[in-house]
Amino acid sequence: MHRSPALDMPDVPKGQLPPHIELQRTRVLCNFDAPTHTENVQYSGAYSSMGVDNSLRMDQFCNNFRVEVIRLSEDDMEFDMIGIDPSIANAFRRILIAELPTMAIEKVLIANNTSIVQDEVLAHRLGLIPIDADPRLFDYLSENDTPNEKNTIVFNLHVRCERGGPRLTVKSNELKWLPHGSEFPLATENTTSSSTSKPKTYTSFSCSQDSLPEFSDKSIGPKHPDIIIAKLGPGQEIELEAHAVKGMGKTHAKWSPVATAWYRMLPEVVLLQEIEDEKAEELVKKCPVNVFDIEDIAKGKKKATVARPRACTLCRECIRGDDWDKHVAIRRVKNHFIFTIESTGALPPEVLFNEAVKVLEDKCERVITELS
Amino acid sequence: MEHGSFSDHSKSTFSLSDEDHTLANSVRFTLNQDPRVAFCGYSIPHPSDARVNIRVQTTGDSAREVLKDACQDLMLMCQHVRSTFDKAVVDYKLSKPVKDMSIEK
Numbered sequence: 078m079h080r081s082p083a084l085d086m087p088d089v090p091k092g093q094l095p096p097h098i099e100l101q102r103t104r105v106l107c108n109f110d111a112p113t114h115t116e117n118v119q120y121s122g123a124y125s126s127m128g129v130d131n132s133l134r135m136d137q138f139c140n141n142f143r144v145e146v147i148r149l150s151e152d153d154m155e156f157d158m159i160g161i162d163p164s165i166a167n168a169f170r171r172i173l174i175a176e177l178p179t180m181a182i183e184k185v186l187i188a189n190n191t192s193i194v195q196d197e198v199l200a201h202r203l204g205l206i207p208i209d210a211d212p213r214l215f216d217y218l219s220e221n222d223t224p225n226e227k228n229t230i231v232f233n234l235h236v237r238c239e240r241g242g243p244r245l246t247v248k249s250n251e252l253k254w255l256p257h258g259s260e261f262p263l264a265t266e267n268t269t270s271s272s273t274s275k276p277k278t279y280t281s282f283s284c285s286q287d288s289l290p291e292f293s294d295k296s297i298g299p300k301h302p303d304i305i306i307a308k309l310g311p312g313q314e315i316e317l318e319a320h321a322v323k324g325m326g327k328t329h330a331k332w333s334p335v336a337t338a339w340y341r342m343l344p345e346v347v348l349l350q351e352i353e354d355e356k357a358e359e360l361v362k363k364c365p366v367n368v369f370d371i372e373d374i375a376k377g378k379k380k381a382t383v384a385r386p387r388a389c390t391l392c393r394e395c396i397r398g399d400d401w402d403k404h405v406a407i408r409r410v411k412n413h414f415i416f417t418i419e420s421t422g423a424l425p426p427e428v429l430f431n432e433a434v435k436v437l438e439d440k441c442e443r444v445i446t447e448l449s
Numbered sequence: 450m451e452h453g454s455f456s457d458h459s460k461s462t463f464s465l466s467d468e469d470h471t472l473a474n475s476v477r478f479t480l481n482q483d484p485r486v487a488f489c490g491y492s493i494p495h496p497s498d499a500r501v502n503i504r505v506q507t508t509g510d511s512a513r514e515v516l517k518d519a520c521q522d523l524m525l526m527c528q529h530v531r532s533t534f535d536k537a538v539v540d541y542k543l544s545k546p547v548k549d550m551s552i553e554k
Contacts, residue, residue: 119481132482135525144533146541156537158530164474165526171471427538431531438527440472441520444465448451448517 258282
């Protein structure tokens with residue numbers, strides 16, 4: 078048979094892939110047994126034998142990239158990123174979870190704990206309480222530094238359940254912020270030292286934190302006042318001081334600024350054939366999230382249409398059963414991501430995403446300076 | 450750290466410390482998009498060490514330069530993402546009060 082070279086195919090426009098290969102490149106086909114074409118064809122020369130350049134030039138990226146915000150509230154947001162590669166979307170997700178700093182309680186100085194909750198369990202629970210403090214205003218505290226007003230937040234918890242009274246539930250609103258620093262005196266050897274103006278405590282605050290301009294209008298405390306820390310029976314008491322420092326989710330999950338952050342690819346539901354009348358009714362009933370709708374066309378006939386493909390959860394119920402996968406195709410668009418970010422409250426979600434992108438830029442810059 | 454040969458600068462392995470899949474996969478993507486690259490990939494020698502080896506083989510240019518250009522491209526992409534995102538958030542916040550008003554009517 079006479080074979081013409083691929084570049085001479087008359088029906089394929091120059092610089093464009095034939096439709097079946099374009100489908101393979103841009104869509105994940107979610108078949109009944111397993112998804113196919115899940116890999117990303119990133120290599121710039123992948124389609125060079127067809128004369129198509131697969132490389133992503135910056136101007137093309139800048140023209141095609143779009144962000145659409147669907148929902149934005151104080152604590153969570155949902156937005157679409159269109160035209161970006163999964164490796165970068167995943168990098169943002171990983172940074173949001175593990176590499177953005179937050180403040181969380183790290184050191185707990187326990188003066189008295191006669192409750193049934195053990196010291197270490199109490200300290201662990203205190204660490205997991207989200208603190209409403211902007212971590213960008215603080216510095217990291219390392220081993221050799223002294224805790225001062227630039228790197229530590231001090232809280233005090235002193236609760237007592239009276240004898241003869243009912244049981245007491247200790248909630249997080251009992252954690253009081255101490256803007257002047259620690260109040261527990263350090264045990265010093267020299268008991269005969271003359272009484273100086275201030276005994277040495279566990280932190281050395283040179284000025285009070287609420288005199289700093291950033292904290293003058295908003296006091297620091299736990300984000301939610303109703304988190305149960307412990308329960309006390311009659312006669313039990315807890316007295317402790319908690320020091321919160323800056324850290325990253327990489328070290329411990331208490332420092333993660335998001336409850337979670339995730340993304341999914343946009344689902345695309347396509348009807349391969351016309352579906353009419355009873356089959357249409359059946360299809361609409363099958364879908365648990367009502368992706369399909371009935372449309373009445375002329376002569377009293379009914380036709381099924383795809384009304385809400387975004388709500389599709391890929392349960393594959395519509396392609397189950399005899400021959401349905403020839404009528405309905407479920408796919409995912411490879412470069413359209415629906416991102417959801419749920420913040421624990423220290424920073425609003427749009428600020429968190431901004432910081433995450435900045436962190437990725439800083440990493441690149443570090444590599445560039447290391448290479449030069 | 451670069452492990453390559455003194456005579457042939459077009460192929461070498463870069464070992465980055467304190468890095469993981471976050472940066473390595475993104476850099477691998479931008480490297481692949483560069484037409485000068487013949488081969489690129491990354492591996493993590495042990496999951497407990499935060500160390501990544503990125504292998505770059507080019508069609509003649511210095512591998513170090515190509516990696517630097519890929520990181521620059523990634524930085525430009527991030528900056529563009531940030532500006533587009535900020536604009537989208539501002540647009541959404543401006544359009545939201547209008548929506549609230551129309552509901553109240």
